[in-house]
Amino acid sequence: MSKKNSVHETLFNQEFLASPTISEKFPTVSSVNIKMVFRDDSGNGTIESQNKEFTSMSKAFFQVKCRQRECVNGGFDLSNLITSAINSQQTIAEGRLSCQGWQDLERVGNNHCLWILDYEISVQYAQN
Ligand SMILES: [Zn+2]
Numbered sequence: 001m002s003k004k005n006s007v008h009e010t011l012f013n014q015e016f017l018a019s020p021t022i023s024e025k026f027p028t029v030s031s032v033n034i035k036m037v038f039r040d041d042s043g044n045g046t047i048e049s050q051n052k053e054f055t056s057m058s059k060a061f062f063q064v065k066c067r068q069r070e071c072v073n074g075g076f077d078l079s080n081l082i083t084s085a086i087n088s089q090q091t092i093a094e095g096r097l098s099c100q101g102w103q104d105l106e107r108v109g110n111n112h113c114l115w116i117l118d119y120e121i122s123v124q125y126a127q128n
């Protein structure tokens with residue numbers, strides 16, 4: 001683990017542990033699925049694709065790490081997007097976020113990372 005990110009990393013892990021489960025936070029939701037495609041700052045090509053499945057027992061923790069190795073304090077937070085999708089009973093929400101971390105240690109305060117996350121969130125609701 002590189003030193004520069006260790007404080008960030010610790011906070012990330014603490015927030016994960018402190019998060020409620022999906023069933024505690026969103027009792028009407030049975031599962032959440034997030035399709036993610038990471039791209040560099042050009043917005044083209046694919047660095048990595050990932051699918052994440054959350055069941056009702058999963059932690060309601062929707063922060064995602066930036067894939068740019070030198071990125072300082074970056075990442076993507078889908079929490080508000082997911083919360084507002086659920087509050088409006090949406091089943092699909094998609095869009096694009098850009099990383100607001102810094103490109104590397106030398107560019108802190110000058111150049112944002114701007115790597116891209118294209119996401120597609122789908123929410124399944126429990127029947128009652
Ligand atoms: Zn980044």
